[in-house]
Amino acid sequence: xxxxxxxxxxxxxxxxxxxxxxxxxxxxxxxxxxxxxxxxxxxxxxxxxxxxxxxxxxxxxxxxxxxxxxxxxxxxxxxxxxxxxxxxxxxxxxxxxxxxxxxxxxxxxxxxxxxxxxxxxxxxxxxxxxxxxxxxxxxxxxxxxxxxxxxxxxxxxxxxxxxxxxxxxxxxxx
Numbered sequence: 001x002x003x004x005x006x007x008x009x010x011x012x013x014x015x016x017x018x019x020x021x022x023x024x025x026x027x028x029x030x031x032x033x034x035x036x037x038x039x040x041x042x043x044x045x046x047x048x049x050x051x052x053x054x055x056x057x058x059x060x061x062x063x064x065x066x067x068x069x070x071x072x073x074x075x076x077x078x079x080x081x082x083x084x085x086x087x088x089x090x091x092x093x094x095x096x097x098x099x100x101x102x103x104x105x106x107x108x109x110x111x112x113x114x115x116x117x118x119x120x121x122x123x124x125x126x127x128x129x130x131x132x133x134x135x136x137x138x139x140x141x142x143x144x145x146x147x148x149x150x151x152x153x154x155x156x157x158x159x160x161x162x163x164x165x166x167x168x169x170x171x172x173x174x
Contacts, residue, residue, distance in 0.1 A: 004028070004074050004075070005028070007072060007074050008026050008028060008037065008069070008074070008075075009023070009026045011026075011065060011068050011069060011072065012026035012039045012061075012065055013026075014068075015061050015064040015065045015068065016039075016041045016061055018061075018064060019057055019060050019061050019064070020043060020057075021041040021042065021043045021053055021057060021061060022041065022042055022043060022044075023039070023040075023041055024040040024041060024042055024086045024090065024091065024093070025038070025039070025040045025086070025091055025093060026038070026039045026040075027039075028075065028079070030079075033077060033078065035075065035077065035078070035079035035080070036079065036080045036081075036082060037065075037069075037075070037079055037080070037081045037082070038082045038084075039061070039062075039065060039081070039082065039083045039084075040083075040084060040085065040086040040090075040091070041053050041057075041058070041061060041083065041084075041085070041086075042085060042086060042090075043057070052085035052087075053084075053085055058083045058084055058085075059083075061083050062081055062082075062083040065081060065083065066081050069081075088158065088160040088164065088165060088168055089157050089158055089159065089160065090157060090158045091155075091156065091157045092106060092108075092156040092157060092158065093156075095132060095133070095134050095135075095137075095150060098129055098132035098137045098156075099132040101129055101158060102129050102130065102131070102132060103128060103129065103130075104128065104129055104158055105126065105127060105128055105129075105158065105159045105160070105161055106125075106126070106127070106128075106129050106139065106156055106157065106158050106159055107124065107125070107126045107156065107157055107158075107159040108124060108125045108126070108137070108139055108148070108153055108155075108156040109123070109124045109153070109154045109155040109156070110122070110123055110124060110125070110148060110152050110153060110154060111151075111152050111153070111154045112152060114146060114148055114152065115146075116141070116143040116144075116146060117141075117143040117144025117145060117146060118143040118144060119143055122141070122143070122146065125139040125141045125146055125148070126139075126141055126142075126159060127139045127140045127141035127142065128140045130145060131145075131147070135149055135150060135151075136148060136149050136150065137150065137153070137156075
């Protein structure tokens with residue numbers, strides 16, 4: 001029997017796909033009585049570039065997920081459902097995510113520290129993603145390139161540069 005998290009993820013994946021979107025993450029957090037289900041979705045445009053979903057698309061996905069979860073009744077008590085874009089600081093969750101964002105700056109928090117190219121061991125890395133395989137990722141941080149296994153990554157997300165943030169604001173302020 002699937003776990004609650006697996007059922008939520010499968011439900012969110014199907015709802016996103018029904019509206020032409022790709023599920024990035026479905027995450028239930030909080031305490032009983034103050035639960036939040038955050039669903040992050042994205043889509044590819046006609047050129048294949050990944051773009052943010054529209055408000056209407058997020059609303060449609062939210063309604064479908066909410067209705068399906070109400071029928072399944074797998075979340076005890078009240079919860080808030082949030083559906084949106086992963087944003088500029090998008091989480092990196094799979095080897096494919098890391099490969100897709102080679103050349104971009106990322107913040108990678110580690111479960112256990114690793115040896116730095118120079119200096120003391122590091123518990124977190126911030127730098128350009130320079131390589132990715134099915135089992136490791138290489139981050140070019142301030143000390144040089146550091147390769148870590150995915151199994152040692154606690155959390156990772158893109159860390160947009162000021163230029164990337166300015167470009168985003170320019171595109172979305174119209």
